[in-house]
Amino acid sequence: MLSFAEENYLKTIYHLSKGGRKDVSTNSIAESLHTKPASVSDMIRKLSRKKVVNYKKYQGVNISKEGKEKALLVIRKHRLWEVFLVNKLKFSWDQVHEIAEQLEHIRSPLLIERLDQFLGFPQYDPHGDPIPDKKGVINSKPQIPLCDLKLNDSGVVIAVKDSSKEFLQYLDKLGAAIGTKIRVLDKIAYDGSMEIDIGDQKSVFVSGEVSENILITS
Amino acid sequence: MLSFAEENYLKTIYHLSKGGRKDVSTNSIAESLHTKPASVSDMIRKLSRKKVVNYKKYQGVNISKEGKEKALLVIRKHRLWEVFLVNKLKFSWDQVHEIAEQLEHIRSPLLIERLDQFLGFPQYDPHGDPIPDKKGVINSKPQIPLCDLKLNDSGVVIAVKDSSKEFLQYLDKLGAAIGTKIRVLDKIAYDGSMEIDIGDQKSVFVSGEVSENILITS
DNA sequence: AAATATTTTTAGATAAGCCTAAAAATATTT
DNA sequence: AAATATTTTTAGGCTTATCTAAAAATATTT
Structure with a gap:
């Protein structure tokens, strides 16, 4: 063990x-x-x-194969607990990582099965990351970093690469939560920053670093 | 810490x-x-x-006073998680102790507050033990061990002293869960065992040890 | 109260998980 | 390819939490 x-x-x-x-x-x-x-x-x-x-x-x-299975089980537990915290206990997506870091180590296969059921067998965690199934199988939708979109391309925010409190709070401020539509208005070659339209509502500039950490599905 | x-x-x-x-x-x-x-x-x-x-x-x-506060906070967490496991995840009362032993060490004051709220501010855990409040205050109803009842006395099972899997499964078998009415039909002086009526339905003999671990409110 | 038994503490080990400093191996420059 | 820089490992320590065996303190008998 x-x-x-x-x-x-x-x-x-x-x-x-x-x-x-x-x-x-x-x-x-x-x-x-x-x-x-x-x-x-x-x-x-x-x-x-x-x-x-x-x-x-x-x-x-x-x-190793065996190691991967064990890692995926821990990740499964982490993500399920995050769903619990957000959906049931009304935490915001930027508050759950640290708590889930603790909860992911609780040992009880039955607990995880029951939790999964209680949550309605969710497929994704609050940051858009796919939840591995009991056997460690992941089925994730294709995700493209915002920075890879072309001028005038649009898509929907499906996940974030960085789950840090700071980044998530910044996205909240932008109004760019998961599910939000984004369109590329301009790409600044000089520093990799972008001008984007968020939810057909407002246009903002985001840095190259930010655009690498927002994942889009097209 | x-x-x-x-x-x-x-x-x-x-x-x-x-x-x-x-x-x-x-x-x-x-x-x-x-x-x-x-x-x-x-x-x-x-x-x-x-x-x-x-x-x-x-x-x-x-x-010490400070130690007691810390102990009561751990006990509060343990008992709240037990309520969660039984009421929300449909565990039976004999399955929850070991899992709660792990969960009680999770550190997050906000988590416990939210969990308490999510559970509807329960007063007792699945074994009838009172749940200390945020400040460590316990308000528990008077509990009398079954063995202290007199002949023909009756009362309701309100808690158990022993929360082991084995004891709880035995109580399940007897049909003597929390809330069940019990009446003393006979007290055997020889070995401290008792004949009791459970839920006005059936009479059984229980050992002295068992009668010490069933707590009654009158 | 002296002898014996029990309880509790100390002394010295061990394993996990971390550290700093130094040595060894590998990578990169020149 | 030799010199230099970087990465990785080893060596030796530290802390926490445990253990066994032995010593010290307290309790109980006789």
Whole structure:
């Protein structure tokens, strides 16, 4: 059985190996977890002994089949709890991440099954991320970063890449919650920023960084 | 801030100092927590340094005002989560203790407030135990152990002293859930067992141990 | 009250998870 | 390809929470 710390490492390795390529570096794990590379080396050896990652010294790690299943179960729990917090307890989408970080480690398969049922088998969490099923299978709709849209393209906000409080509160302020229609009015080559129309209501400028973190379905 | 382990010790000390008298022995704590007396000595010193218990070597511990508040907050969380599991997720009363043991350590004052509201501000958990309010205040109805009733006395099951799976499943089998009327048909002096009428429906014999763990309101 | 038994504490280990500092391996420059 | 820079690992410590074994204090018998 994995400890809380082991689950957190595994989850991070899973997330990092989605964005980048197969092998994940020690430093990137340390950075994600706000820990030191030396601690990561230790933990990786332990995860390797437990067969949840494949590891060759100095070569980075990649997650094993078994490890991926375990990571996806933690992610499933995290996202289901987020739905609970928002839909049932009326939290806002920027308040739930930290609490779900704790709740995701509660061990009880029956609890998760019942929670899933209680919530009506939701497919997506409040940030638009897909919820893996019991077996870890994810079915996600295609998501395109806002920055990749062409001039005059439009689409609907379907998810966010960054779930930080700060970013979500900024989106709230813009009125660009999930489900909002967005159209590209202008693309500024100089700094990658964009002028966009939000919900056919107002036009605003957003930075390149923001446009990378808003995910659109067309 | 207290660790999970510290919270568990504190909760146990609180419970033990309710049943017995003021000073709680090292051995009794060790027994309750399935740990060794040496470990308890260590932990007590730590809790004492943190001012949540009063401790004089070889004299046992008693919980401080501050410690009692913290213990009651953990108990509040435990009992609210039990209500959630039974009322919302349709768990049976014998399934919830272990899960609540995990959930009680989740740290988020807002979460507990919202959960309380979501559940309709319940006063009692599924085992009949009173739920402390935000400030740790408990208002509990008088509870008398079944074994203290006189011949022909009757009352309603209001709570159970033992919340173990085994005991609760036995009560289910008897049909003696909370709210059930019970009348004393006979008291066997020899071994402390009793013959009782359950819900005006059937008469059964229960052992002295069982009759100590069923709490009645008259 | 002396002897014995019990309880409690201390001493010394162990494992998990983290750290800093130094060494080793790999990558990048020149 | 040699020198330099970066990344990763190892070595050695620290804290928390546990343990066993032994010592010290308290309780109970005789």
